[in-house]
Amino acid sequence: MQAIGVTRSGDEPELLDVERPEPAPGEALVRTLRVGVDGTDHEVIAGSHGGYPEGEDYMILGHEAVGVVEDGNGSGLEAGQVVVPTVRRKPDGETNEYFRRGEPDMAPEGEYVERGIVGDHGFMAEYFTSPADNLVPIPPHLAEYGMLVEPVSIAEKANDHAFATREPFQWRPDAACVLGNGSLGLLTLWMLEQRFDRTYCVGRRDRPDPTIDIIDELGATYVDSRETAVDEIPDAHEAVDYVFEATGYAPHAVQTVHALAPNGVGALLGIPGPWEFEIDGGRLHQEIVLHNKCLIGTVNSHVEHFEDAVETLDSMPDWLLDALVTTVATPEEATPAFEDDDDQIKGVVQFDTL
């Protein structure tokens, strides 16, 4: 079957011809519809994140997928069901407490593989297999945008964890700010629009720009970080109750604290590399304490977050979904889906339709 992957000797996604996988007991065989591309895929391609499946000289890419069950194989799923796969899997041949609890997203490094990212093949192929427990059914009318369930699930988890930190008191938030105008940032911006009176989205682009058009259309305020640093947002606009960081730009962690209003919370999702710089650590510490602030990191997501994401995706307006998916490529000519210029928001490789 056709698959798009990276090889140990290459540094670009390649069209591969690989064997169609056979479902093991408990697994279903899924015919792939669409697979999205995100920043993590670009890091995997560049070799700065993740790692190949053991003993393999290639890895199939893709962790944002939607497909249709081809063969339920006695797993409880039925042929024809539209499903979205979760990303983390047990390490080969073993399990651990996190998987037993249904919380693989809380497993530390080494206690999981991630399909298409770390140690296991992804979904960017005509077919993939998966344990039925890792396949979340979605309504057929969402199939076209089902590859967005995974990124939305990441935001669901981050928001859940962040808002839980404010449960011990009566939090009355008004304003939220998303750092980053990529697809995850824009999906999250819509979600925060439903909950907060005022929203901001930080990027570093000039108008006209398709992401700024979406920010405008959502009624949010675009903040150009080349003019207004994140820690200057309180002076330029207002201190915000929630910051959702989706940039991976390391100074944003500390700047987030200073962008927050008293009793605010910042969720960090980006994954920068090592980077030394100077901070006012005293002021940071004092600001966190005296204003009851919180900084929380979250990574990955589990089945409940996917289920929440299905509902969220179902509420999103069509214009937004249309605007987010900027490229739909074929496996044979997949390159446009991997282009990463300012016109691209979400590139998708389409293998089949319902």
Place this chain on the structure above:
Amino acid sequence: MQAIGVTRSGDEPELLDVERPEPAPGEALVRTLRVGVDGTDHEVIAGSHGGYPEGEDYMILGHEAVGVVEDGNGSGLEAGQVVVPTVRRKPDGETNEYFRRGEPDMAPEGEYVERGIVGDHGFMAEYFTSPADNLVPIPPHLAEYGMLVEPVSIAEKANDHAFATREPFQWRPDAACVLGNGSLGLLTLWMLEQRFDRTYCVGRRDRPDPTIDIIDELGATYVDSRETAVDEIPDAHEAVDYVFEATGYAPHAVQTVHALAPNGVGALLGIPGPWEFEIDGGRLHQEIVLHNKCLIGTVNSHVEHFEDAVETLDSMPDWLLDALVTTVATPEEATPAFEDDDDQIKGVVQFDTL
């Protein structure tokens, strides 16, 4: 009446002769039994924290107090009840949403005064008045150690807020570490001993030392930060699930993140001044995200935390309370209660007994 305070012209606690306060409607008059001294008092005395009541040239010290109602004054409290006062009060002549909700601890700067710290007289006097809503009744058998209810309430709030951050998943913590071996650190260490299998307490003292004796007696492990920096605790001992920072040493905020096990939480309580230094901000950010870590700041406490603290104090062993209270001084010769050497854990000024 006798009171111990600081004056604008002095830099030491002084015995003052001031007028006995008259309770306003809704207020009770309280006869003071004991008042504790802590690090904040030393900062207030040094002029680095807080500020005088408006229009006054002195401020009565003390925010950790226990007393007995002398005159309920129709407030609902009865003469003879043993009570502990909370610390934050509405700014003069106004109220705000935080006080209306019963959460003055969540009010930002400027929206509160703090008795004995910022803008209002403390309790270190023969009598004080207070709205009945800010007086928490305690059983008479706790009167001797009632001045510890306030610091315990600070730990109750910090623990509540910190543990709430871990509610969205099945947190199974084993080990906790307290940074700081002052009275707050040692009170908290006992509290964490009840919940965690293994506890650590960080100080910078040589044996023999009365705080290390308490740490040993509690079954905790003493960590000398001159030998083992906080971010070296995982290598020297183990990564811990919870860090409670009570030092005000600014580098501890970042070091806390690296001391934590995956999915751990660090509560910051210290209040350092500005201090610039270099950090690996990329590694910090990455560690927070990839291991679902959380850093939360908390300050002050409200009535429910005081009520929880009364129960906690009632469970503490007598030997610990005896060991913590190292000095009981009289108002006339209060200086020993303010001494801040290695033999002092909690100095107390005693005005009266039940």
